Amino acid sequence: MPDLHTIKQQLETLLQEPIQHWEQFENILRPVTFKAGDYLSEAGKVSNAIYFITAGIVRVYTIHQGKEISMDFAFPGMFSSSYASFITQKPAVMNLQAINAVTGYAFYHQELQQLYASSHQSEKIGRMFAEQQYLRKYHRELSFLQLTAQERYAQLLQEYPEVVQHIPVKQIASYLGIEPESLSRIRKNMRTAD
Template structure:
């Protein structure tokens, strides 16, 4: 069982979720310039995390069933973030506040080890993604993501996957056909 599944099971078993929320399609959970220190469990639906520059949106992460998502920078430093989090379809989330989460993590050495393992995994994923964007061809990026997260292609619209892969929707379409 992976560390995130173990963490979710422990939070469930200790009944630590603060509340549940539902987002409509295209509704924002978080917008640029706001602070959000919650962690969310996606029970159904899907979301994207993205930033906007003066020209376009850049998708940096997705969340779908059984994923934990957060505005991690805001969660860690409790400052406003440049991130947007938007529902791509009707989405149900469970919410745990930073205070409840950090109390839970601090409550045992096993929980601290689990959190550290999750953070380490996240850092390694981000490094792999950065390396891919800088050094891999569009086909290589597509193949790697398809192998790592095949569910992504059932849950997420192609235009957002293309943004995540740093290619145009047309390039993604050509790659999928080949």
Template sequence: MEQIKEYFKQAFTITDKDWQIFSSKLSKKEFAKKTQILCAGNIENYLSFIEKGIVRFYIPDEDNEVTFSFAFEKVFVSGYDSFLTRSPSVYNIETLTPTTVWRLSFDDLQNIYETTHIGNTIGRKASEDLFIKKSKRELSLLTQTAEERYLNLFTEQPHLLQLIPLKYIASYIGITPQALSRIRKRIS
């Protein structure tokens, strides 16, 4: 929970009273590797902060599921579109490693918005971070080669990238595992 407090302190000032209200609503949840946090067809009920672990977002498909995002330690994670609209998700979120998150329910977040001075700032910060991540992903798909996307992912999280199966990385950067193997061979 201290990681969240430190994360907030870097972005804005939070009073002890507001932190007490906010932190009282958080619940710690631990997931084993390969656990579905959110399944397509279900409504996302939580905004979570990853204390440790890696998760992937993917569109399920019998023949060729598509990984479209990863989330690492010290970031917010959520099926945010489903969370906001209260509509079923069209994708899954799955842990790739044992993962610990601190979660806040939709209803508790609404309560924090109403009862604290900092609530809207917290919500805005989480929203901004998730939006920036989404925008960066979209721009990378439009402006970068697969090799550049791989190198960026490698630069951002080199120690964690080793924990992600290559087939998921290949799907994420929009190529086959064989093409990823050629890229890795070329740059090594």
């Protein structure tokens, strides 16, 4: 199964060493599929899974003053979770929603906790995953302090060129912290500069 091999590679990259007992991880991975618009995790409910996305795009968003605010996107080869809810087992404030058809695998909370308890290396993977989540959030916050909206958009395009093709403009603009009209101007300016 190529998807499982990809997960193993991602975890070993995170760990920076080979996984000693891969079969233990493999045994708790559950295949999942979601249609466009389905929720992987909903605000107000406890998030019980960390997802590895093999196809499709997931949007992470919250609602503030009646307005949807896109916080993140997860693409194939990435993990996605309402992580604060997952680790506290309290209701999430974030929604994870499939933008298009999504397939992947889920690590469920209880099974993952049992795995952590059984092996130091798996516990280390959990710690490394938490550190990666922190760094992702840190870099996003830093980009808001150091980059203009146009620079943030250019960076997003460079890292994830598929964004333009599959994600509605409104959601990208929200992610960048600007109005859709501003994003339209940025796109026009970038096309003119080329």
